[in-house]
Amino acid sequence: MDPALLDRLRASVGVAHVLTGVDLSPYVVEGRTPKAAVFPGSLEEVAAVVRHAGAAGAPILPWGGGTGAGVGAPTARTGIVLGLSRLRRLVEHEPGDLTATVEAGMTIEGLQTALRARGQWLSLDPPDAGRATVGGVLATNASGPRRHLYGTARDLLIGVTVVTADGSVVRGGGKVVKNVAGYDLPKLFIGSYGTLGVILDATFKLRPVADEERLVAVAFERVQDAGAAVRAVMASDLIPSALDLLDGPASAALALGGTPTLVVGFDGLAEQIEWQLAELAGLVKPLGGGEVTALPAGTWPRLACAARDAFDAPAAVMVLSVLPTRVADTMARGAAAARARGLPSAWAAHAGVGTMTAALVAEPEPGGVGATLTEWRALAREGGGHATLLWAPLAMKSQVPVWDDPGPAGRLMQRIKAQLDPGNVFNPGRFVAGI
Ligand SMILES: Cc1cc2nc3c(=O)[nH]c(=O)nc-3n(C[C@H](O)[C@H](O)[C@H](O)COP(=O)(O)OP(=O)(O)OC[C@H]3O[C@@H](n4cnc5c(N)ncnc54)[C@H](O)[C@@H]3O)c2cc1C
Missing domain, CATH: 3.30.465.10 (Uridine Diphospho-n-acetylenolpyruvylglucosamine Reductase; domain 3)
Structure with a gap:
């Protein structure tokens, strides 16, 4: 770390708000320790940090809660973490x-x-x-x-x-x-x-805030039947606030019984919700759905993490976007592709919008992880969408690209980046198209 830059950063934000050495351990990403972590307390201090780091050619890594600090390719050069935790009003x-x-x-x-x-x-x-x-x-x-x-x-x-x-x-x-x-x-x-x-x-x-909010689950034997129920709900007069589809392992992670499950949220006036719940029960039954069961409100925040939380130590987490009509088929084929290599996987989708998260375990056949992820990406393309490798160890990211190829749009993005950040100081190399 350039001592002159460190002095300037300390002068800008105060000595207590610049971390170095062992204090940097919470900010180590993929084995790389930043040069320093700086926590400005005002807009002017953020601007000063950016100017000083930019002038010294040091990359700047903006840092919020750090929950996604490892998402994307690792930055090309070690830099300075710019933490926003003091700006929280x-x-x-x-x-x-x-x-x-x-x-x-x-x-x-x-x-x-x-x-x-x-x-x-x-x-x-x-x-x-x-x-x-x-x-x-x-x-x-x-x-x-x-x-x-x-x-x-x-x-x-x-x-x-x-x-x-x-x-x-x-x-x-x-x-x-x-x-x-x-x-x-x-x-x-x-x-x-x-x-x-x-x-x-x-x-x-x-x-x-709505008068009332409810979350309910309907169990199915096959993920394809739950997918048919998603399509039936979307074609109906119902207006759910959430329409999620979980496969067996993701459903088990939420203690929902471990079979494919449709999870539906409603909000509004109590009588409107009651009407919608009765309609939902009528829609799902002929498609093989079980009872409409109320879930505790505490299930809401766990829904988005159901696939990731299905395993203690997933080997990779991928996000796939496909056409909503292709969600159940992609889930079933993606799980089969993993199973064919001896690997367990878990899938959870915001089915009505076509985004899904899939997690994969590397036991007992670690060799199959890369091939499975590559096949998942191909499935996403076939379903009219794309896939991002949201989390994986560095070695896997060198085998399976984190981002999909953006096509000709990539050149336009590179030009926008070059205009706004000509010195390539913000998170260099992390994003799509080498940005
Ligand atoms: C395993 C895993 C599963 C996930 N699942 C989902 C999911 O299902 N759905 C979903 O939508 N998201 C998902 N995410 C993404 C997650 O929600 C985001 O990581 C999170 O919202 C980022 O918030 P943060 O404050 O922790 O940001 P950080 O982790 O601190 O930063 C994330 C990125 O944002 C940049 N950044 C942070 N703050 C600023 C700022 N003030 N200005 C400019 N850039 C900034 C950072 O440089 C970094 O590139 C997942 C992430 C992981 C690792």
Whole structure:
């Protein structure tokens, strides 16, 4: 670590907010220790850190809760972790306008608690909400089961403040739902994996908390029958807030009986929910579904992690997106591809939107992991989508690419990156197309 840079960082944020040496152990990713971890306490301090690191040619690794720190290719050079944990205030909440502005380091759970106290919520429910931060969720475009009805961050983010590579503070959008003309800058930062700049705060559209919310499960013998039930629900008058499909191992992880299970969420007025539950029971029965069983509210946050949590030590976790009509077929064929190599797998899908997570165990045949993941990616393409290797040891990432090939769009992305971050300081090499 360049001592002059360390001095400048300490002068910018205070000695107590710069970690070095053994204190860096929580920030080691894939065996790589960063040069330092820096925790600015204001927008100006973030800008100063970015300027100093940029001038010294040191990569900057934005860091929220660290739940996805290992997602993506490892950064090409060791850098400086820029932690957002001191920037975690709810800056403004206007219940009358249904908007809130929040600093990027606030956890999703912390934000929801503050909003619910005034009868509102941000309709995003990503996994690990107790640790995942607003900035991290935007940067990874994370979402959860309620995405089925409420969409993703792209539907909710109306303004953002970022620090770009030259240390400029840039505001995009604002507090009104329709903002000034121009490119939609806030959306550019969604899913950018910290490669374009540091997100400092975000302004969201909110929703009132519903009168009631229920989660129910229906067991099936075969995942294909549960898939037919998904299609029947989507073609019906029902308006579920969540429509998830779990295979046997993922269902077992949630103690739901270990058979393929359809999990459906509803919110609204009690009598509307009761009507929908009765309709659901009528729809699933002819398709081989069992009773509609109520689940405890505590099941909601565990839904998005069901596949990952099916195993103590998965060898890999992959996210696949396919057409919603292809979900059950992809799950069944993906599980069969793993089984054919002697490997157990677990699958959980937000079936109505076509995204699914699959986890794989390397016992007893570690040699089959790479081939299985490659086949899963081919299945995703066949289903009209793509796949991302969300988590795997470094050795596996060198065998199976983390990101799908973006095609000609990759060149456009590289040019956007080169414009916004010409020195390639933000998370270099982590993202798609070598960005
Ligand atoms: C095994 C596994 C399973 C997962 N399953 C799902 C899933 O089912 N659905 C889903 O939607 N997501 C999933 N994720 C992604 C997860 O939800 C995200 O990792 C999480 O939301 C990130 O929040 P964080 O605050 O912990 O970010 P971090 O882990 O700290 O950072 C994640 C990324 O965002 C960047 N970043 C963080 N904060 C900022 C900021 N303020 N400005 C700019 N860039 C920033 C970082 O540089 C990094 O690239 C999974 C991740 C893992 C590892």
